[in-house]
Amino acid sequence: MSEHEHANNSEDAAVSDLKDESAGIGETSGHPVAGERPEQVFEYARAPESRSVVHLRSSYGLFIDGAFVEPVDAKSYKTENPATEEVLAEIAAAGVEDVDRAVQAAGRAQKMVWGPMPGAERAKYLFRIARIMQERSRELAVLESLDNGKPIRESRDVDVPLAAAHFFYYAGWADKLDYAGFGPNPAPIGVAGQVIPWNFPLMMAAWKLAPALAAGNTCVLKPASTTPLSALLLAEIIQQADLPPGVVNVITGAGSLAGAALVAHPGVDKVAFTGSTEVGKDLQRALAGTGKHLTLELGGKAANIVFEDAPLDQAIEGIVNGIFFNQGEVCCAGSRLLVQESIADIVVERLKRRLATLRVGDPLDKNTDLGAINNPAQLDKIRELAAAGEAEGAIRWSPSCTLPSKGYWFAPTVFTNVSPAHRIAQEEIFGPVLSVLTFRTPEEAVAKANNTVYGLSAGVWTEKGSRILWMAGQLRAGVVWANSFNRFDPTSPFGGYRESGFGREGGRQGLGAYLDV
Ligand code: NAD
Numbered sequence: 001m002s003e004h005e006h007a008n009n010s011e012d013a014a015v016s017d018l019k020d021e022s023a024g025i026g027e028t029s030g031h032p033v034a035g036e037r038p039e040q041v042f043e044y045a046r047a048p049e050s051r052s053v054v055h056l057r058s059s060y061g062l063f064i065d066g067a068f069v070e071p072v073d074a075k076s077y078k079t080e081n082p083a084t085e086e087v088l089a090e091i092a093a094a095g096v097e098d099v100d101r102a103v104q105a106a107g108r109a110q111k112m113v114w115g116p117m118p119g120a121e122r123a124k125y126l127f128r129i130a131r132i133m134q135e136r137s138r139e140l141a142v143l144e145s146l147d148n149g150k151p152i153r154e155s156r157d158v159d160v161p162l163a164a165a166h167f168f169y170y171a172g173w174a175d176k177l178d179y180a181g182f183g184p185n186p187a188p189i190g191v192a193g194q195v196i197p198w199n200f201p202l203m204m205a206a207w208k209l210a211p212a213l214a215a216g217n218t219c220v221l222k223p224a225s226t227t228p229l230s231a232l233l234l235a236e237i238i239q240q241a242d243l244p245p246g247v248v249n250v251i252t253g254a255g256s257l258a259g260a261a262l263v264a265h266p267g268v269d270k271v272a273f274t275g276s277t278e279v280g281k282d283l284q285r286a287l288a289g290t291g292k293h294l295t296l297e298l299g300g301k302a303a304n305i306v307f308e309d310a311p312l313d314q315a316i317e318g319i320v321n322g323i324f325f326n327q328g329e330v331c332c333a334g335s336r337l338l339v340q341e342s343i344a345d346i347v348v349e350r351l352k353r354r355l356a357t358l359r360v361g362d363p364l365d366k367n368t369d370l371g372a373i374n375n376p377a378q379l380d381k382i383r384e385l386a387a388a389g390e391a392e393g394a395i396r397w398s399p400s401c402t403l404p405s406k407g408y409w410f411a412p413t414v415f416t417n418v419s420p421a422h423r424i425a426q427e428e429i430f431g432p433v434l435s436v437l438t439f440r441t442p443e444e445a446v447a448k449a450n451n452t453v454y455g456l457s458a459g460v461w462t463e464k465g466s467r468i469l470w471m472a473g474q475l476r477a478g479v480v481w482a483n484s485f486n487r488f489d490p491t492s493p494f495g496g497y498r499e500s501g502f503g504r505e506g507g508r509q510g511l512g513a514y515l516d517v
Contacts, residue, residue: 066245295503
């Protein structure tokens, strides 16, 4: 079995600049630019909107036991840029034997090194990872936008800083587990098998790894097959941070093969899954009776509820951010707008005017608001549900916008005249499609908002504080945002009710998912 360090791979190819409008800041090291104020060094810094900061390799191996290695049967697949359909790199496709090697490595590392290590020592490693993520934030942001299709403004200002923040936050917990509220001497569960989706590849990796490592577990992480690159760069960062071999392993490949083998492996003590409700339910069935710990973060169909006394300027921005952030490929997206009947016409009118200003296109252009849909299967799903909306009698509207001819694109879309029984009011679309429904009373708003199998998030827009509190108590959703939407913070637990899953990530509660008491 051949093993190679990727840093020395002669096939490495720095991909030429497609769009370097920023010669002055397009340096390649990813390190802070000379002359910046020192305090900006540890801010996440600005990512230049250029791919020159990223040295894409032509191929990537699996990260097992501290080294990048080829899969046993040398299988691979291609990951592409969804905005252009060009191939970005060849990615190793892990098989059952590779998964076994990764789990064995994680098991050894957990028992011999990471588990027995004092929490204060583990904390140092987590801090180091966070710091290196900040230093290499430009690479991370550009790579994330290339592989996922999301606007650079979002990967730069949201995904990367929030991912680093998770490591900082959980580093602080590593030596304080006794105070996390789960009883004295909480122990790590063991080896965590972690499977994540393509919509926030880096952020989901951080949400999974940081609390697990802080609690003394070791990890085998399986990124989604269409977005492996940022997790592989994170593996490189973990190597750079000198984490003991085997503490974190990253295996790439198909969910049905590598993912399924990982969660089924007897050496995995805890499975943490974020992805579709369908696969989540399959995992729950498959793991029944195995004694493995399981947490599931699944789909959603959030209601964004706007009352007639809402601060309207803010609410319009919150509706737009709620559904068009990350092209609507967000589990907690505010995909159902519930607007009080008395202001429905004005809200829809203002929303359309605002949507006409959205810029759809090149994810690496810092002015872009909406990027590409991550993969063709997802684009088909969005198209199919939008067609179903029209067929069921809802009225479809999009601003005029020219979509690029190559790549996977879907224009921002609003449906009015939606009834609660329509598929577009019930099913998760996971795309830039908003369904508008109306209500008259707060009770009706609650009934309509809760009329879903999901329960991940909701938004309430009103100037009335008592109403916010009442609504928050009535809404069956893991998160209720008040006069805001899509706000995340590592200190705050996130997770679902009902078919949105169970378990919480973030905050003190996020540690509980990785501790035995
Ligand atoms: P998906 O379920 O198809 O895939 C998720 C991950 O599971 C991928 O890594 C995939 O390779 C793997 N996988 C697929 N089949 C598997 C199997 N049989 N065994 C083990 N692993 C398997 O979902 P997706 O299309 O990547 O992501 C979109 C979905 O994720 C949406 O439904 C969205 O709502 C959900 N999501 C939820 C949250 C949350 O926090 N609740 C966050 C992001 C995304």
